[in-house]
Amino acid sequence: MAPKKIVIDCDPGIDDALALALAHGSPALEIVGVTTVGGNVSLDRTTDNALRLREFLGFPEVPVTPGAAGAMLRGTIEAARVHGTGGLGGAVLPEATLPVAPGHASDYLIETLRADPGEITLVAIGPLTNIALAVLKEPRIVDWVREFAILGGTYTRGNRTPAAEFNIAADPEAAAIVFRAGWTVTQIGLDVSTTAQATGPVVERMRALGRLGADLLVPCATFYGMVTASDGPAIHDACALAYLADPTLIEFESAWVEVETAGRFTSGMTVVDFDLGDRVPNARVGTSIDVARFWELTLSAYERVNQGLGSGI
Amino acid sequence: MAPKKIVIDCDPGIDDALALALAHGSPALEIVGVTTVGGNVSLDRTTDNALRLREFLGFPEVPVTPGAAGAMLRGTIEAARVHGTGGLGGAVLPEATLPVAPGHASDYLIETLRADPGEITLVAIGPLTNIALAVLKEPRIVDWVREFAILGGTYTRGNRTPAAEFNIAADPEAAAIVFRAGWTVTQIGLDVSTTAQATGPVVERMRALGRLGADLLVPCATFYGMVTASDGPAIHDACALAYLADPTLIEFESAWVEVETAGRFTSGMTVVDFDLGDRVPNARVGTSIDVARFWELTLSAYERVNQGLGSGI
Amino acid sequence: MAPKKIVIDCDPGIDDALALALAHGSPALEIVGVTTVGGNVSLDRTTDNALRLREFLGFPEVPVTPGAAGAMLRGTIEAARVHGTGGLGGAVLPEATLPVAPGHASDYLIETLRADPGEITLVAIGPLTNIALAVLKEPRIVDWVREFAILGGTYTRGNRTPAAEFNIAADPEAAAIVFRAGWTVTQIGLDVSTTAQATGPVVERMRALGRLGADLLVPCATFYGMVTASDGPAIHDACALAYLADPTLIEFESAWVEVETAGRFTSGMTVVDFDLGDRVPNARVGTSIDVARFWELTLSAYERVNQGLGSGI
Amino acid sequence: MAPKKIVIDCDPGIDDALALALAHGSPALEIVGVTTVGGNVSLDRTTDNALRLREFLGFPEVPVTPGAAGAMLRGTIEAARVHGTGGLGGAVLPEATLPVAPGHASDYLIETLRADPGEITLVAIGPLTNIALAVLKEPRIVDWVREFAILGGTYTRGNRTPAAEFNIAADPEAAAIVFRAGWTVTQIGLDVSTTAQATGPVVERMRALGRLGADLLVPCATFYGMVTASDGPAIHDACALAYLADPTLIEFESAWVEVETAGRFTSGMTVVDFDLGDRVPNARVGTSIDVARFWELTLSAYERVNQGLGSGI
């Protein structure tokens, strides 16, 4: 079976880096494009990180197209405390030699989906600003996309605030636009991702993965682990990519999701109603993940990436 | 040790009825007053139910004082679907023969707390309208009360909406006033109460409790169970009274709680922040309950009530 | 014709002082009670000012009952910059010798209206907290009152914010409760009151009014004038009392008024819809005032007060 | 002096039609582009109307580029009741023979401003969706534009709601984005435009303008007049174009403008604060218009258009 063609909208970001590595190493996935958005750190940094990761991980032929620098309507919130000043925690990758692609991420998304209707899977693992701009400019992308998945939101507890997850809280209006666009969003949120922790044994297996382990995986996982003050950090964004590689990893339930944009204490919350009544669901919301199989898939992808380092994969 | 003196602000309501029975039967508690509020059903019904319960359960000397008929600022929401038209599900108790006490619940609360500072525990198991009115008129009650506990709110999922629990959603402004009043609210919410289900074996033990079982407990539990479409209904309000009878039943964590009043989809949500930073907590939030011991305490209290039926206790 | 019996809920406050003087001096009005609320300055100051004004102006038999210290739900906003630290600008009145009446303003309002249904006019010239508490505790006061008038709100521009007038902005939830209480509020707002300026000639006529002019009117008007940076300050609160003394002074239009409580930039705005459609109006909104006749009535009342100073009126 | 190059973003719409006629007939203005947005009627209708107007009025060489079909975040509100089903009231213009330009309005705006920095004036006389999309995708347009003017908002009373003007209320989030984009918006709102009424004598002068009068001006003005139930309709959008033709027509005051997006009753309100304090103004807000000179300029432009009808101008 041909690998699934995916476009990754991201804001690397530690867990974005680990998600890109997973995607590149998975035989089930083919990265056809990367777009960047301001989020965990500034757009300049997320784009530079995406360029460095592209060359370090070994997919130099894939275009990287930058998009929105910040939220549509609100001041930017960053997470440099969580991701380090550079955005990749303790990892320092070589400078990139290849440039970004011309144009704006939102146009890249529209053109790529238009060119290959029904074939491209879009996954967003940062704030949803680029996706919102694309859907506003070309509403038909919701029909052209094969599947649209996000890492974002929560139906229980947030991490940016008690109510809101970072990717949604970083641009609530964009998220509201995206959930109302007329497609069924595959929403993988904190409820799922926080259970997929990089425990001690997992980090040990990362450490065994040569240059990939030494230069990227371990510095990322340990910095993240230290900062979030848990001995087993959750690698949120990787969950969305793992799901695309193997959809059986995660259980879902259909729901109607609204994004709160007006609350005093709840802006950026995904209000997930599993009681659909007469409504056609606008989301499939992840409720659990098979953690053991997630790490097998992920570490196996990382091994494949490591083998390819220096020679292409 | 002398029993704890409690005033119960309630809106019976099936689970309020089961909570009143628990309170009356518990040797650790002494009901010194009951106040009523519109909520599960209209104030007329909740007051009439409180009067009937007082005589049926056997504490005719305790004053019942009615208060607010509805939310401070919003249209009233009712839950007659959940509690039956009369508010007590399938239970039909004899008409009351004794009248309500004169005056307004909020004044009763103020006067009772003022008269016995440090001695009275106040527990609210309905919308917080009466408590808000009391605290607005006499802010010093927060110093006079021994403890203030509520059944209400959630830090994960709501039941009235995906975000909000019924008692808070029924009057968000009142709840916001109450949480900002300067005391430490003992908040027992859905996170705790939904785990205390009246399973089949529990209902069987209720059925064995003579007239109390036949006329009140079983009709309440089974109606509630049917309507909420779960084979083991949660008896929310009873959890707050059980906690007062035995504070070791529930685990708590300190938090800062805000009540959302401005959201489009989140009004009435208790936004619970366990990450206090420099803030002095305004709530102790229940996180788990010892379900087995809860039912032992509760059923033992019910047995004591049943023994007293017809003869006083 | 017997004078109209009025109860004045106020937060003196410079313009409250000038309004009380007007009310006391008008043969068409009889002050039967004064209640105080925190607002322009703290409740302690507004109450102390009301007590001093009562004795200085000469109505010592009228009870002064304090009420709410601040807004129901929000932090208190004050206007000490506008009204001076003491609340009466440059005026320094003798200390009061008589105490406040016992009880809470909201109860005083309820009892007074209950005792004389259809006979008492209630006028509020401060934040609406006391009125909201009264109406929440005893909704029937809307039927018992003869008329309920306020100085507050605007249908064009605010003064506390571009959208909101001070009295409403100081407690938006209270105002929302009051406008939804089921009566027809006589709303006299900034649209009217800002046109009734104490111009130079008016202040000259105040100066001619002996001790009243020297000790109260002129110090108030000139302090206010300086601070609000207009050479002719508007004496807002006095407009509501002048209207009660002579209802022909002000033109009105029926409207449906909502109070915004959720906006980011508009909280405390009175949203006045003159296009009623099928709605029964909840307000008569003042649209213009006969300024010349307003000052004739007001100055003539002041003259009567001055004549009575030291000897009763 | 060379005429001012302008791009008009519009939603024709009766007053848009009269504004386009004014712009085309004014020797001070040169229309270089027209973009369309959904608003008064659907995007299909506004675009079709723009195409018909282009040929009827005689500027076939100017590109017409369609943009957003509706508000970014909210359901579309239309004003077909006000503008007629077709959007031009009683006017029926010949079908257009020339097509729209390719691409999206927001890209047209970006490219046009980028190509000629400092030379192009942008005027928006419909909902601000296209402008918001342009500014989000290319924030530098705020530096490239010569001036950005809108017909929209109010600092006193709205027309869509008591608080909000139609163009802003139709897409509050877009307007909020536009006002925060970092430029100084020339805001001409209802406060100005409602005073520029097409009175009886004005309509008579329109009637004298041959085919333009008979086929466009009079049917528009009279339909509008009937529907808005005033004998002299305000031709809102034309005011913004008249201002560009002769900036001395309108008086302005600097202000800080926020757009309310969260209110229950105030969404889409432009909250205009003339009291800037330390803030650099984000808007110059029109406060009055010289109505007589406005009509002279406008009717003179219309005369010029009429002379050109059938032969180009």
Ligand SMILES: [Ca+2]
């Ligand atoms: Ca990310």
Ligand SMILES: [Ca+2]
């Ligand atoms: Ca209850």
Ligand SMILES: [Ca+2]
């Ligand atoms: Ca006042």
Ligand SMILES: [Ca+2]
């Ligand atoms: Ca228009």
